[in-house]
Amino acid sequence: MDKFFDLELTAKLLGFPFVQTALLAAAVLGLVAGVLGPLIVMRRMSFAVHGTAELAFTGAAAALLLGVGLEFGALFGAVVAALLLGLLGGRESERDSVIGAILSFGLGLGVLLLWFYPGRASNKFGILVGQIVSIEPTNVLVLIIAAVVVLLVLAVIYRPLLFASVDPHVAAARGVPARLLSMVFAVLVGVATALGVQIVGALLVVALMVTPAAAAARITASPWRATVLSVVFAEIAALGGIIFSLAPGAPVSAFVTAISFIIYLICRFVAYRRDRAGKVSPRDVAPVSSAAAG
DSSP, X not given: OGGGGOHHHHHHHTTSHHHHHHHHHHHHHHHHHXXXXXXXXXXXXXXXXXXXXXXXXXXXXXXXXXXXXXXXXHHHXXXXXXXXXXXXXXXXXXXXXXXXXXXXXXXXXXXXXXHHOOSOHHHHHHHHHOOGGGOOHHHHHHHHXXXXXXXXXXXXXXXXXXXXXXXHHHHHHTTOOHHHHHHHHHHHHHHHHHHTTTTTOTXXXXXXXXXXXXXXXXXXXXXXXXXXXXXXHHHHHHHHHHHHHHTTTOOHHHHHHHHHHHHHHHHHHHHHHHHHHHOOOHHHHHHHHHHHHO
């Protein structure tokens, strides 16, 4: 148990260049995930993120087999998943079944591609649960460029997208191109999901894309405050997950998901206490009403 809290070893490892590179990558991912998260939660796309992550995993497995950068394979797979979800899942009634079909196909194909890969098992495992030692400066450069593109596109479409997310029927009546915005946003989510494959892993990237935003939504109804809190929570989970994983050498995703879930539970407790404090029972009202009447 002591190795999980070896501060001396953790401080030593923080001085290594590959750890600093991983922390920079995690900070960028936390920013993108935190900004997109509230809209994902608002649009009920949590399951879609998971489905997108499975095709990001398939793309990363194909890249591993072909000997090209994992980030490019994951990016290609995630964008293909986003486009498929946008084209096939137009009707809300069939969206879950479409996501389930894409998810299972992506996972099965990815497992097959990994089976063909003759290299080290650690590389295969890293795609699923993250592996910070595989993150290189070139990976971070691609991540930063992709993150900037995602944030710029989101800034352009944010207001109509938020309108369509809050009240889709009124937005459609006012001429907001909801279908096109949904497609563009799905691609942005796909890109962001792909960015998290090497850090958190394809299976658990949803911990950064959804959980911090879900936690923020428990304590505020304001989209702006929810976005700020989501970014803060995502950064704490991403950076904290890497730092806590250093001494034991455990998968980063285990700590990222744990920190995210703890934050979520704390926010639920805060919301519960706030709601309880804001409620006044009839027994409390009756004496006050009687006194006022008197």
